[in-house]
Amino acid sequence: MRQMSAAFLILAIVTMIAACAAMTLRGLVHCALALAVAFAGIGTLYLSLGAQFLGLAQLLVYVGAIAVLIVFVILLTRGGESDARPLIPTGLPITGIVVATTILALLAWAVFHSFAIHSLGPPASPATVRELGTVLMADYVLPLEVMGLMLTAALIGAVVVAMKEKQDTQ
Amino acid sequence: MTPLAGCLLVSSTLFAVGLAGALTRRNTILVLVGIELMLNAANLNFVAFWRFGHHTGMSTGVIFGLFSIAVAAAEAAVGLALILAVYRHAKTTDLSLLTGRAQ
Numbered sequence: 611m612r613q614m615s616a617a618f619l620i621l622a623i624v625t626m627i628a629a630c631a632a633m634t635l636r637g638l639v640h641c642a643l644a645l646a647v648a649f650a651g652i653g654t655l656y657l658s659l660g661a662q663f664l665g666l667a668q669l670l671v672y673v674g675a676i677a678v679l680i681v682f683v684i685l686l687t688r689g690g691e692s693d694a695r696p697l698i699p700t701g702l703p704i705t706g707i708v709v710a711t712t713i714l715a716l717l718a719w720a721v722f723h724s725f726a727i728h729s730l731g732p733p734a735s736p737a738t739v740r741e742l743g744t745v746l747m748a749d750y751v752l753p754l755e756v757m758g759l760m761l762t763a764a765l766i767g768a769v770v771v772a773m774k775e776k777q778d779t780q
Numbered sequence: 781m782t783p784l785a786g787c788l789l790v791s792s793t794l795f796a797v798g799l800a801g802a803l804t805r806r807n808t809i810l811v812l813v814g815i816e817l818m819l820n821a822a823n824l825n826f827v828a829f830w831r832f833g834h835h836t837g838m839s840t841g842v843i844f845g846l847f848s849i850a851v852a853a854a855e856a857a858v859g860l861a862l863i864l865a866v867y868r869h870a871k872t873t874d875l876s877l878l879t880g881r882a883q
Binding site for chain 2: 615618619622625626629630632633634638641642645648649652655656659660661663664667668671672675676679680683684686687703705706707709710711713714717718721722734737741742745746750753757760761764765767768769771772774775
């Protein structure tokens with residue numbers, strides 16, 4: 611396990627290509643579909659790293675819920691908008707690309723020059739669902755409850771925000 | 781290259797791609813997509829450090845990843861609802877058209 615496996619390489623390359631496609635394609639729906647592929651690639655990366663439950667949760671939540679939600683919002687917001695956009699944006703987004711490239715170079719430099727990550731212990735044993743459930747119910751009960759409360763509040767808030775406003779009476 | 785370094789490089793690339801998209805795209809939905817990609821890169825780091833780090837035996841990284849996924853789901857729902865509300869108000873999702881409109 612000192613070297614990366616071929617499956618990991620293929621998954622990583624597919625994920626990165628899909629992420630680049632999601633950020634560079636012109637059609638919004640194409641972007642959403644490429645994003646779903648990228649999320650699925652990240653989920654399979656989790657699976658190949660031994661986190662089965664997290665990989666399946668990623669597939670369910672991201673590919674099943676968030677990507678579909680993004681497609682719905684794209685379809686809901688495209689009604690009054692014309693597809694004919696100027697091909698070259700008015701302000702060339704060179705600043706964002708320079709910032710992102712700089713950060714990538716810094717992170718890659720840090721990864722290659724760190725001595726801590728090259729002296730590894732043995733890989734952790736894969737986390738089984740039983741073990742995860744025990745830990746969640748024993749050690750992380752309070753965060754779990756807070757998470758449930760936060761999800762409920764977020765969903766109610768999303769519904770309230772997206773609800774159609776009443777017409778104001780003068 | 782060790783597997784941990786490979787994972788970190790993949791997540792760094794994902795983060796940079798998401799950051800570039802969030803900074804350069806003019807559609808609000810695509811900015812949100814870039815933010816989701818950055819969150820996923822952080823999640824990949826959690827799992828990689830759990831798998832190859834020194835503190836093995838605990839499944840803390842996976843638990844943290846689970847909570848992070850839940851927070852990201854809530855954030856996506858609220859963000860998309862906000863985009864819908866802004867679209868209903870301004871009839872556009874283009875950031876360059878929305879800039880300066882809020883008083």
